[in-house]
Amino acid sequence: MDDDRRQGAVLTHIIRTVAETGSTNADMLMLARGGAQEGLWLRAERQTSGRGRQGRVWTSAEGNLYASTLVRLRAIDPQAATLALVAAIALEEVVRAYLPSFSLPGGTVIKWPNDLLLDGAKLSGILLERADDAVVIGIGVNLAHHPESLDRPATSLAAHGVTPMPEDFLDTLATAFERWLAIWRNEGLAPIRARWLDRAHPVGTALTARLPDGSAIDGLFAGLDSEGALILRLADGTSRVIHAADVFLI
Numbered sequence: 001m002d003d004d005r006r007q008g009a010v011l012t013h014i015i016r017t018v019a020e021t022g023s024t025n026a027d028m029l030m031l032a033r034g035g036a037q038e039g040l041w042l043r044a045e046r047q048t049s050g051r052g053r054q055g056r057v058w059t060s061a062e063g064n065l066y067a068s069t070l071v072r073l074r075a076i077d078p079q080a081a082t083l084a085l086v087a088a089i090a091l092e093e094v095v096r097a098y099l100p101s102f103s104l105p106g107g108t109v110i111k112w113p114n115d116l117l118l119d120g121a122k123l124s125g126i127l128l129e130r131a132d133d134a135v136v137i138g139i140g141v142n143l144a145h146h147p148e149s150l151d152r153p154a155t156s157l158a159a160h161g162v163t164p165m166p167e168d169f170l171d172t173l174a175t176a177f178e179r180w181l182a183i184w185r186n187e188g189l190a191p192i193r194a195r196w197l198d199r200a201h202p203v204g205t206a207l208t209a210r211l212p213d214g215s216a217i218d219g220l221f222a223g224l225d226s227e228g229a230l231i232l233r234l235a236d237g238t239s240r241v242i243h244a245a246d247v248f249l250i
């Protein structure tokens with residue numbers, strides 16, 4: 001195991017790297033229960049049981065980023081679920097920086113709550129899990145390769161001409177996350193929400209939300225509520241607030 005410590009006036013994260021594990025989220029949940037401190041990141045070169053949202057498998061062969069961190073919630077923090085927005089805007093910022101002359105028609109778009117789309121295809125996934133007062137945030141980014149899927153098109157940075165080393169990418173990401181986390185903590189949800197809305201599909205985008213019970217709701221994106229939940233404007237003019245769903249752009 002390799003520890004990369006960045007402790008100075010500004011940077012306080014620690015990145016621990018392993019060659020292989022089942023799931024960095026599962027490991028980080030155990031570390032969180034054992035008292036691990038905020039700022040710790042665990043990266044695996046590959047995962048054998050990578051976990052996705054809604055119980056899906058996250059295929060985790062070498063070359064991509066698989067990493068998890070934890071946030072220890074404090075009494076005055078915004079709602080824990082809004083850490084999904086923090087992670088998404090930090091990741092979008094880093095991806096943009098890796099694509100400086102980026103000119104694809106679709107651009108980078110955050111899709112609720114925290115997927116990053118590149119030219120309409122999924123580049124990354126973020127999974128939040130809870131262990132007592134800790135929120136574990138797992139991030140997978142397709143750097144070198146991506147799964148082939150017809151119903152959920154995916155892409156990678158490599159497919160767009162740039163293949164960062166996972167360790168370099170994570171170092172930049174951990175720094176960006178730390179900065180946005182401090183804003184979330186010190187200034188509240190408003191600047192996070194504003195940045196997320198600026199980098200997400202525009203208000204009025206047609207979306208389908210597939211709910212955990214299997215039902216689907218079509219509507220137009222109408223913003224986020226104060227907890228970061230999705231607001232959909234339905235065809236009958238009413239609004240629906242959605243806290244958990246798989247969302248598709250239609």
Ligand SMILES: O=C(O)CCCC[C@@H]1SC[C@@H]2NC(=O)N[C@@H]21
Pocket residue numbers: 022023024025026047049050051052053054056058065066067068115124125126127138139140141
């Ligand atoms: O389904 C999604 O979109 C979320 C995928 C999250 C994958 C990451 S990879 C690192 C961390 N460890 C896991 O087992 N899952 C997350």
